[in-house]
Amino acid sequence: MAFEFIKQKLTKQKTLSRYRQRTCIQQSKVNLSTVDNEESAQIIVDGKTYINFSSNDYLGLNNHQQINQAMQEGIDKFGLCASASSLVTGFHYAHQALEDKICQWLNQPKCLLFSSGFTANVALFQTLGQEVNGDRCHFFLDKLSHASMLDGAFASKAKVQRFAHNNTEQLAQLLSKSNSDHKLIASEGVFSMDGDQAKLTALQQLSHEHKAWLYLDDAHSIGVIGEQGQGSSSQLIASNEDSSTSHIIMATFGKAIATSGAFLACDENLHDYLINFARHYIYSTAISPALAWATIKSIELIQQQQWRRDKINELSHLLIQQLDPSITIIPSESSIHAIIIGNEQKALTISQQLKKQGIWLTPIRPPTVAEGSSRLRVTICANHNENDIKHLAKSLNEALI
Incomplete structure (x- = not known):
């Protein structure tokens, strides 16, 4: 059968x-x-x-009166559906306003909206994990990284290695053995099943030492950690170094932010690269503009309360x-x-x-x-x-x- x-x-x-x-x-x-x-x-x-x-x-923001009102206002202004992908006619003023709000909130240059955290993670790893002139990108993921991070990494063309949970000594050894010019360290900010935090200071230091990018899935810390709820990325030390030590932040709207969807915050070059090459972004209808409008109100409440x-x-x-x-x-x-x-x-x-x-x-x-x-x-x-x-x-x- x-x-x-x-x-x-x-x-x-x-x-x-x-x-x-x-x-x-x-x-x-x-x-x-x-x-x-x-x-x-x-x-x-x-x-x-x-x-x-x-x-x-x-x-506890789900069904908050002000967020609900903003959602209705968004429907009245923009309609419920984006009606197209972001690269056709689906990118509305509400989306731009939300991206600007997130950039200001997290002090990041650029932001890109996705339909879910799973989609954002898979898109990032698949699109970034390339082989360039014989040099494979090299991803290093915490053993307890979310399934979507693993799926995206292993579906890419990159070499993937996993280090024991929060074991930065093992990570340092793996990084020192890598000959790739394109290295990415990936971890959750707060781990979804244990609730403990990544060793952010050590991860950031290793990213500088080995000229690796640092990727944080902040789905479970956004809104909860930081003076204005910016998430665990707020604990990273600001750096004036060049883009060889960039950090990338992903977080979802469907948890503490109490709406739906997700974002990637990054530098301008990666932002433009994803717009042009991330199939999950290019070929998906944009999130609801009304939902984006409601999410702005939710972030304002998070900052204030x-x-x-x-x-x-x-x-x-x-x-x-x-x-x-x-x-x-x-x-x-x-x-x-x-x-x-x-x-x-x-x-x-x-x-x-x-x-x-x-x-x-x-x-x-x-x-x-x-x-x-x-x-x-x-x-x-x-x-x-x-x-x-x-x-x-x-x-x-x-x-x-």
């Missing part, structure tokens, strides 16, 4: 406790607060209400204090707090126990994480409150001890 492997692979996933199914969220926000437009972190599934600890809405970042930190510290000391949680200065369970079935069982307590916490299993490291990935958001955290900690203590 044709494609019989499909059924076989699904059966194997079920046997391994790795079978995945979608959950239909009937209502993603309930009990709207009138204070500072802050939303509840509750969701409704199959008629039951849960506190959501699996959301990437880190700053430091209290959202402060609240994430306060609630994160409260969770650590309330958890039993025997529970191991990966150290993190971000919204992401990973509790390693190990076995897939055990992680599923604990998740089901938490649902009975009104807590929605999706277990993360292989291949998203390494075998034997299935986990509960807790995300603390600005729309949680102290009672939410205390209830979570109490339920985790009962389930894990």
Whole structure:
């Protein structure tokens, strides 16, 4: 029978406790607060209400009244759809305004918008990973880099090597053995499954020493880290050196920024190169101009409302204090707090126990994480409150001890 492997692979996933199914969220926000437009972190599934600890809405901005109003204003001004690729007639004033806003926010020369972070990552690596006059580009990726970074890198013509997570000593050894004139170091700013940060100072120093470019996927730190939420790239030291040590920033809009899409921020030459050669950009309809208009408003709120970042930190510290000391949680200065369970079935069982307590916490299993490291990935958001955290900690203590 044709494609019989499909059924076989699904059966194997079920046997391994790795079978995945979608959950239909009937209502993603309930009990709207009138204070500072802050939303509840509750969701409704199959008629039951849960506190959501699996959301990437880190700053609690989803469904914010001012962002919604900006979206409607954008529809009225530009329409909902771009109706063409950016190189035909799809590049609207709203897109230019958003790109300018991001450049100013991150102090970057140029910016390019994409439909998703996955698309932006794949586009960058595939387009940059060339062989020029016999000299292959050489990519060095942290072992825990996002799947889209790996897919893009391995689909390119570049030589790809992965260094152990945050092991800058190993990275230095790999760089010293490379003869390529076109080297790129790539890492997430905040790692999506562990919540820990990249060693940015060491990565930047190595990029200077080896004349390599530095690429940061800041999807999980944009909005959450930095004095105005600029992400982990705000911790990079400004340099007046030439473009041989450029850094490139990618971040998504669909997490803390609470809209949809992504951007790449870079120097002018790379910006123009991607416009001319990145197939994912050239042949895709531009993101909605109304969405771009709403994203500008979201970034303005992120810049102005430091209290959202402060609240994430306060609630994160409260969770650590309330958890039993025997529970191991990966150290993190971000919204992401990973509790390693190990076995897939055990992680599923604990998740089901938490649902009975009104807590929605999706277990993360292989291949998203390494075998034997299935986990509960807790995300603390600005729309949680102290009672939410205390209830979570109490339920985790009962389930894990």
